[in-house]
Amino acid sequence: MIQFRSVDFWIGENHILENVTFSVPRGKTKVILGPSGSGKSTILRLLMGLWLPDSGSILVDGEDITQVTPERLREMRRRMGIVFQQGALFDSMTVGENIAYTLLEDSHGDEGEIERVVRSYLSLVGLDPDLIDRMPDELSGGMQRRVAIARALAARDPNILLYDEPTTGLDPQSAERITDLIVQLRDKMGKTSIMVTHDIADAFKVGDRITLLDKGAVVFEGTAPELAAAQTPFIGEFLAPYRKAVSAATRNVGAGGSGAGRPDAGGSGAGRPDAGGPQARMGETP
Ligand SMILES: Nc1ncnc2c1ncn2[C@@H]1O[C@H](COP(=O)(O)OP(=O)(O)OP(=O)(O)O)[C@@H](O)[C@H]1O
Ligand SMILES: [Mg+2]
Numbered sequence: 001m002i003q004f005r006s007v008d009f010w011i012g013e014n015h016i017l018e019n020v021t022f023s024v025p026r027g028k029t030k031v032i033l034g035p036s037g038s039g040k041s042t043i044l045r046l047l048m049g050l051w052l053p054d055s056g057s058i059l060v061d062g063e064d065i066t067q068v069t070p071e072r073l074r075e076m077r078r079r080m081g082i083v084f085q086q087g088a089l090f091d092s093m094t095v096g097e098n099i100a101y102t103l104l105e106d107s108h109g110d111e112g113e114i115e116r117v118v119r120s121y122l123s124l125v126g127l128d129p130d131l132i133d134r135m136p137d138e139l140s141g142g143m144q145r146r147v148a149i150a151r152a153l154a155a156r157d158p159n160i161l162l163y164d165e166p167t168t169g170l171d172p173q174s175a176e177r178i179t180d181l182i183v184q185l186r187d188k189m190g191k192t193s194i195m196v197t198h199d200i201a202d203a204f205k206v207g208d209r210i211t212l213l214d215k216g217a218v219v220f221e222g223t224a225p226e227l228a229a230a231q232t233p234f235i236g237e238f239l240a241p242y243r244k245a246v247s248a249a250t251r252n253v254g255a256g257g258s259g260a261g262r263p264d265a266g267g268s269g270a271g272r273p274d275a276g277g278p279q280a281r282m283g284e285t286p
Pocket of ligand 2 (some may be wrong): 040041042085164
């Protein structure tokens with residue numbers, strides 16, 4: 001469970017977040033949506049304790065990360081995996097070294113054990129384990145993003161996953177595979193997650209609930225169909241460029257009810273059969 005309670009955050013004279021309140025129940029995915037500069041990445045930085053809010057509290061499983069000791073904060077951060085905006089792999093390290101980065105830092109296990117773990121995470125994210133010795137720039141953007149997710153997962157088997165714009169810059173098929181993976185990590189592994197995006201179709205597919213930010217303030221919180229039905233001028237303007245995607249996405253979500261259960265049911269998958277269920281889809285290679 002993640003809770004932001006009346007969080008305010010300033011950088012100098014700029015009020016970056018204003019009275020931000022939301023929560024993410026265990027095993028659910030929250031999407032944070034909003035225009036560029038609205039404070040989405042800032043929310044993730046605060047949640048990881050990289051920055052401290054000026055007021056308010058940020059609770060992770062009931063424990064306020066703004067009040068804990070630095071040692072405790074480090075421990076809590078270990079239970080969070082983050083996929084940074086741009087993926088951000090180390091380009092001078094192999095795929096395997098990237099994924100093993102924090103495993104090596106903790107230096108549990110021998111080399112053979114680490115290689116086994118790295119290979120298992122590569123296949124978990126649907127990549128060929130033999131990519132272990134390749135360099136990141138030999139992989140496509142979508143594959144690099146999957147390596148970044150594998151790295152976040154491998155770190156310490158986190159119970160919280162944070163994704164910052166995980167599909168930006170990817171072709172629609174690669175983006176689809178990444179959002180499928182995010183949904184599967186929630187449904188099969190029960191991860192609590194937050195995905196930051198400005199892509200409405202991704203938001204509707206992945207988010208159990210959506211929080212919309214405008215200039216650091218929450219202007220909407222609810223399900224995808226509720227967002228599509230909301231009538232404020234800001235929401236109308238924000239959704240306008242995506243109107244087609246919104247009506248397609250809400251048709252699908254609407255069929256499944258409130259958008260709780262499986263918001264991707266039939267989602268933007270454009271007719272991709274759900275052959276063999278999530279595990280089978282996870283095993284696809286891009
Ligand atoms: N290190 C920093 N120093 C000063 N201002 C910052 C810093 N980082 C972010 N900001 C400001 O905080 C605000 C929110 O930034 P943030 O990165 O959270 O936006 P965002 O919603 O993630 O945008 P984008 O969609 O472009 O990634 C912006 O106005 C930005 O200029
Ligand atoms: Mg950002």
